[in-house]
Amino acid sequence: xxxxxxxxxxxxxxxxxxxxxxxxSMVLFAMITIIIFSFGLGPFPPYIGExxxxxxxxxxxxxxxxGFARTFVHEKEMGTFEGLKISPLSTLSIxxxxxxxNFTLMLIVEILAFPLFLVMTGYNVKGSLVLAxxxxxxxxxxxxxxxxxxxxxxxNARTREMLLPIITFPLAVPLVIAATLSLKKVLADGSxxxxxxxxxxFMFIYIVIMSIVSMLTFDYAVEE
Amino acid sequence: xxxxxxxAFLLLCALYVIILIGMYEALIVLGPLSPESxxxxxxxxxxxxxxxxxxxxxxxxxxxxxFVILIASIMYLRDRQIRWDLIASGSAKLGLVFCTILxxxxxxxxxxxxxxxxxxxxxxxxxxxxxxxxAGYLSLRSAIEDDEARARLSAIFGIFGxxxxxxxxxxxxIWSSIHPRFATGFSLDPLGKLVTIIIVLGLLIxxxxxxxxEVSAKKLEKEYQRLLSKAKREE
Numbered sequence: 001x002x003x004x005x006x007x008x009x010x011x012x013x014x015x016x017x018x019x020x021x022x023x024x025s026m027v028l029f030a031m032i033t034i035i036i037f038s039f040g041l042g043p044f045p046p047y048i049g050e051x052x053x054x055x056x057x058x059x060x061x062x063x064x065x066x067g068f069a070r071t072f073v074h075e076k077e078m079g080t081f082e083g084l085k086i087s088p089l090s091t092l093s094i095x096x097x098x099x100x101x102n103f104t105l106m107l108i109v110e111i112l113a114f115p116l117f118l119v120m121t122g123y124n125v126k127g128s129l130v131l132a133x134x135x136x137x138x139x140x141x142x143x144x145x146x147x148x149x150x151x152x153x154x155x156n157a158r159t160r161e162m163l164l165p166i167i168t169f170p171l172a173v174p175l176v177i178a179a180t181l182s183l184k185k186v187l188a189d190g191s192x193x194x195x196x197x198x199x200x201x202f203m204f205i206y207i208v209i210m211s212i213v214s215m216l217t218f219d220y221a222v223e224e
Numbered sequence: 225x226x227x228x229x230x231x232a233f234l235l236l237c238a239l240y241v242i243i244l245i246g247m248y249e250a251l252i253v254l255g256p257l258s259p260e261s262x263x264x265x266x267x268x269x270x271x272x273x274x275x276x277x278x279x280x281x282x283x284x285x286x287x288x289x290x291f292v293i294l295i296a297s298i299m300y301l302r303d304r305q306i307r308w309d310l311i312a313s314g315s316a317k318l319g320l321v322f323c324t325i326l327x328x329x330x331x332x333x334x335x336x337x338x339x340x341x342x343x344x345x346x347x348x349x350x351x352x353x354x355x356x357x358x359a360g361y362l363s364l365r366s367a368i369e370d371d372e373a374r375a376r377l378s379a380i381f382g383i384f385g386x387x388x389x390x391x392x393x394x395x396x397x398i399w400s401s402i403h404p405r406f407a408t409g410f411s412l413d414p415l416g417k418l419v420t421i422i423i424v425l426g427l428l429i430x431x432x433x434x435x436x437x438e439v440s441a442k443k444l445e446k447e448y449q450r451l452l453s454k455a456k457r458e459e
Contacts, residue, residue, distance in 0.1 A: 149384070153377045157367035167364050167381060170356035171388055174395035181399060198398060209387060217380045220301050 004089045008097025013104060022070055023105055030063045030113040038120045048121045049188035056117050057180050060110065060140065065168065067105050068147035069154075069161045071098050076155050085222060095218045099148040106140050126190030132183060138200065139179030142207045146171050149214040152221040171210075178202045228436075235433050242426035249419040250277035272336040279329035281424040282322045283347070285431045286354060289319030290386050292435070293361070297382035300375055306446070307439070309375035312382055313365060314438035318431055320358040326351050349396035350389075357385045 016022055037055050041048065075081035084094060114136065118125060125132075150168045154160045182199035185191040193200075256270045292315040300308035330348055331341040342348065364381055368374040412420065 146384075150381075153364065153381055154367075156370060156373040156377065157364065158369065159367050163364060163367050167360040170353055170360050171384055173353050173356075174388070174391040177395040177399050202395060202398060206391060209391070210384075213383060213387060217301075217383060220376055221380055223376075 001090070001093060004093035005096045005100065008084075008089060008094055009100040009104075012098065012101040016101070016105070022067055023108060026063050026067050026105060026109050027112055029066055030059050030109050031116060033059045033062060034113060034117050034120055041121065044122045048123055050184070052117070052121060052123055053183035053187055054180050056114070056136075056183070057139070057176055059113060059117070060106070060136075061143070061165075061169070061172070061176065063109050063113075064102075064106055064140075064143055064147055065165045068102055068144075068151045068168070069164045071102060071148055071151040072155045073151070073160055081155070091219050091222055092215055094222070095148065095152070095214060099144050102148050103140065103144045106144060107137070110136055110140065123187065125187055127186035127192070131193060131196075132186045135179060135182045135186060135196065135200070138203050138207075139175060139183075142175045142179075142203055142210060143172055145207060145210050145214060146175070149210070149218065149221075152218065175203060175206050178206070228440075232433065232436060235429060239426060239429045239433060242422060242429065246277070246419060246423035246426050249415070249422065250274055254416060254419065268336045272333075275329055275333045275336065277419055277423050279326060279333050281420065281427045282326035282329065283351065284424045285322040285427050286319050286326060286351070287389065288428060288431060289315045289322065289358075290354070290389050293319070293382040294386035297379035300379045306371070306375065307443070309379065310439045310442045311435065312379065313362075314435050314442065316358050316361050316365075316382070317438065318434050320355065320362065322427075322431070323351060323355045323358060327355060344396075344400060346393060346396035346400050349399070350393040353388060353392035353396075357388045361385055 037059070041051075045051075072081065075084060085091075110133075114133065117123070147164075147168050150171070151164060153167065154163050157163050178199040182196040182203075185196050185199075251274060254274070257273050293312045296308045296312035296315065299305070300312065327348075330351060334343055334345070334348065335341045361378060361381055365374055365378045368377060
């Protein structure tokens with residue numbers, strides 16, 4: 001099982017890093033959004049501590065949408081989706097492999113975008129950066145799960161790239177609320193782990209619930 | 225079919241009676257709010273609290289709509305009968321209508337009680353998220369042309385959408401606990417509670433009736449299209 005997941009994930013990563021088309025546009029998109037935010041807010045905005053975490057999550061959400069939309073559509077367009085389905089890989093390992101692939105892309109974007117954001121907005125970080133990054137990663141895991149699952153639903157739709165945010169964001173709202181809130185507490189108020197425990201717990205529960213339901217329903221999404 | 229129609233007619237009569245009773249009680253029989261329950265909320269609530277009876281019962285219908293979508297989606301994935309898909313999509317459409325009414329009446333209530341049409345209390349936030357889930361469900365449906373794929377994929381989204389109900393509520397509670405701006409609500413006397421139950425009952429019947437109408441209309445449409453394509457083939 002773990003072998004199969006790694007096969008799917010490494011295949012996608014190898015294809016991606018040959019052309020680097022998706023990851024390049026994701027990173028550039030994240031950067032340009034951050035720059036535009038800092039233009040819009042003006043130099044050294046006084047209220048950045050409050051709104052910063054929300055803006056950062058907006059960047060991640062939009063960047064994620066850009067990448068996730070390609071997950072299954074790419075396979076479909078290249079005609080490799082049929083091959084993936086008739087291969088002896090279980091459908092579950094396809095989903096998890098794709099999620100790991102998306103997670104890797106998001107992680108690369110975040111490692112680059114998070115420091116850039118802090119620098120460009122002149123953010124005065126009060127809490128621990130490690131904890132903040134842990135919260136970002138935890139939120140990303142949930143976002144990647146729901147995004148990968150929803151991208152499997154849009155392969156037959158007409159307006160795929162436009163449809164994905166419309167169906168993913170409402171389901172991601174609870175997660176984003178918890179992620180933004182905890183990130184704000186750590187970055188702006190300097191809270192420790194025990195003060196964001198409720199949000200971490202909620203994100204963890206969200207991840208568990210969404211993973212279970214994704215695993216139960218993914219079979220139906222790819223059958224034809 | 226004929227028997228079904230007779231039941232539907234009876235249902236409609238019962239619906240009118242129940243909703244009229246409920247509205248009469250809510251608007252005329254119930255007195256103004258007592259001064260001690262007005263302590264925490266604005267003065268316009270003395271009479272204006274009656275909007276509650278036209279707001280909160282819609283929430284019950286929205287939750288029912290989500291539950292119907294969940295059950296119909298699971299049943300569709302199990303036995304692939306198109307009627308489950310019709311039930312789910314009809315329920316989503318009605319849910320969207322009731323959710324819109326809930327949002328509008330909810331913000332009137334909020335304005336009367338706290339002086340702002342929108343104050344992000346957990347109920348309002350959750351209702352807004354549910355509105356977007358239903359809208360997303362319907363736009364997913366409209367973007368897929370193939371009947372079978374539309375039914376299957378939207379059924380999966382319907383199951384996820386149901387999870388959004390508790391999750392969005394819990395997250396909204398966590399969120400608003402950070403900024404406790406307003407003391408919440410007011411308590412109803414026993415008669416008020418009874419009126420609420422009556423109106424909830426009336427709206428649930430209304431939902432069931434409209435769902436039945438929607439599903440049978442869609443069934444007729446399917447039948448018509450089948451006959452039309454058959455006639456074309458024979459030509």
